[in-house]
Amino acid sequence: MDRHVEAGHGDRVAIHFEGEPGDSRAITYAQLKDEVSQAANALLELGVQKGDRVAVYMPMIPETAIAMLACARIGAAHSVVFGGFSADALATRIQDADARVVITADGGYRRGKPSALKPAVDEAVAKAGTVEHVLVVRRTGQDVAWTEGRDVWWHDLVAGQSAEHTPEAFGAEHPLFILYTSGTTGKPKGILHTSGGYLTQTAYTHWSVFDLKPETDVYWCTADVGWVTGHSYIVYGPLANGATQVMYEGTPDTPHQGRFWEIVQKYGVTILYTAPTAIRTFMKWGDDIPAKFDLSSLRVLGSVGEPINPEAWIWYRKNIGGDRTPWWTPGGRPRPAAS
Template identity: 45%
Template sequence: MEVVNPIVRRWQQEAADDHEGFWARAAEQIPWFRTWDQVFAWDPPGFRWFLGAETNLCYNALDYHVRRGWGGHAALIAENERGERRVLTYAQLLHEVERVAAALRGLGVRRGDRVGIYMPTCAEAIIAMLATARIGAIHLVVFAGFGSGALAQRLQLAGARVLLAADATWRKGRTVPLKPIVDAALDTLDGQVERVVVLRRTDDSAMQPGRDLDWDEFLALGAGQSAEHEVMEANEPAYILATSGTTASPKLAVHSHGTYQVGIRSTADWCFGMKPTDIWWSTSDIGWVVGHSFIVYAPLLVGCTTIAYEGALDHPGPETVYRIIEENRVTGIFTSPTAARMLMRYGTEPARAHDLSSVERVFCAGELLNPPAWEWLQKEVFQDRVPVLDHWWQTETGGPVVGNPYGLGMLPIKPGSAGVPLPGFALAVMTPEGERCGPDEPGIVVIERPFPGLTPTIWGDPERYANEYWRRIPGVYYTGDSGAIDEDGYVWFSGRADEIIKIAGHRIGTAEVESAFLRHPAVAEAGVTGRPDPVRGEVISAFIALKPGWQPTELLKSELLGTVRQELGPVAVIGELNFVSMLPKTRSGKIMRRVFRAVIADQDPGDVSTIEDEASVEEARAAWRRMRAEIKGGQGDGSAS
């Protein structure tokens, strides 16, 4: 059957026939201070787009709209679980951004400097992001749920000298202190971070004299300083953002002023059909790329109203989500399958009690949107009145790559598929050896050509960028996800090809978790994997081998969970912790995580001929059985929420 409408097919063909010309036409849709001398230059693995073009991401998100007479239109609605609400028009948001931009300059921040931001999804955090980009500095937002170890590591990798932080956030009615995490992180960095600006929300935050400033003191530094935007070449970085890697060290993906802007502005149109009259709500956090691209930058580039929400979506109850939709007359929603599964637990009654008639379309991403979750949203919550559409992308791509192109003309929905490659994005499925797979044949999803928005490097580590992305299967970009493309061109993702755990849409590398466990003096070896979880998508299953002289106890288990929480924050949810005498490893010493997964699923681990000691497989299986017995007996599972 014909599943691609003529417009989508024509756009895909135009992009295939003239890749550079296609993206040049897309780039003409955004304002430039100066247009490009050359569309594209590729010296594999490095590449650049729109060489010589000049722009500024913040200017196009704010100043451009104010100058065209859109200053009185609502730009940002910031809400939180405490019921507080703040609305800023484009003119008001620009004014606040200019104040912070001047203050950053007063603090000594200059073009190219890295500025850390450790704040929840609040108005000040978004203002700080925009102000940093405005002055040509580079922001690094760290999710305000990570622990001190993860915060310190990211600040160190970025070389940040300034940190903007909140002293607390709110989660399910509790005040969650953040300042102690900041202090613990900076204690390990030997003075690298010279100044800390603290958005004080409580009265008991300890401030370090000479280093820490409160928000008002910070703003006062802007007196006499310029708030003007910097003119940036299209390939100059606007921000860097950590994404998990297969080693213990996260990767800092780089996104630039011009190329990233073209990518997200185009896909906001093609994939989401975003328009200036939209009231847009992405339920993500600014600590993730979804928050960067579709809470902050793309909606503001389009000129619509974007909602930023801080707190738990189901606090004080599940009606919170539906109340926000009704009160703000939300037209477009971007959420995660995790959020959908969480709301499913409460049933449809809360949705029925609210007017959701303003909603025109719903998008999901962050992990696989399994058919039951899709069906619940599509048929029960929205009663088939609006489409619920899956799509796929990554931190590295900046914006959607695969989706159902709502803005160009919807295709038939295939539940469980992320959709088709969007125009301008050349996707293929290959074997690990680089052979192209046939229809429905599973393999590794790769990208065959760079596109605007694809990260051109890893901050400070171009060799790692080349090795992890362009050399695994030579000549193509290795996404790390496995999947298949059916005969109609729809892409079906089946999970990670490498060792990444996705918890409620948050990506955590196994090596990061194992490294956190190894910080405890009792741990000799640690191996972790993800196991399915009905709400979070995945949680962590851990297998721990202790050093001689240590014995497995409930107290030790609690200490180990606390160690991981301290390093990575509550996002690293441990589903269970099993003590074993050894880990299943290959003869070369590599941990065989597929054995863990087989044990957890109570399935045959398959060929174990390469395992160093096959007895460890049976021990892991026995540990799992013991853990299951403990759960059934009500003795606890060692989980962390």
């Protein structure tokens, strides 16, 4: 963020946040820099140091990206755990990473209803035994159990911090984050990603694969930050490249099955990156739904997460891209220097 602000792009929107209930927020690069700096100072106040691990168990809200970037800013490795995982799965990852702090929220919105997150954190922290503090974002306003001396409200601690913070410089091999495998074929394994190679490759692939033009494009990756696609193509790649992007909290059918296309129309999305499973779902819902919305802003379509079958590709290009967009899907192979 600092580079973009210093280059005179502080007023450019970094994140268009769209909450599932319909609330929205535009965050510029200057605002994002300030909020990340405040969060970094808050983590330092909680005793987080370079080399520590911080677990993040959050909904798809801006504070999730802010928390990740704040960790990176002070040299603490974040370990983001998908918000749909159970307390046991969270506890396993907290314990294995030896996380000192957990950042979470009271809950998020899912299919039109508040979905609690804090109870799972309380259960996981009790099992893990390594956590000193739990930093809680108030998103839904749900009542939550509270442990005095351990639990801290984000708005109480972060909002009062200085927006001045100088990021530390770290070597290329300094740990950036730990992301765990799903555990479907055995115990989840923590994969360590280091700063230099990962950031270089993520920024380059985001720029080159999507033909990114940060001055004019509005980019939207529909993945969850809890997966590596979300890390790479929501948080690090787009923000390293100075892109304007959309972040959506909820599901594609809330409050109606045209929600994704409504968002594309609202923000003038030019680059859309989603998954074949979602595309096949949209196909089942019918061609008439996207036809109700103006999708003419789209110029690049991306597919990620699994192979896309020909029928889904044809439907996606025709009904969403208007038969005028190229498409890209990444290969499932190692990428040199992208550890």
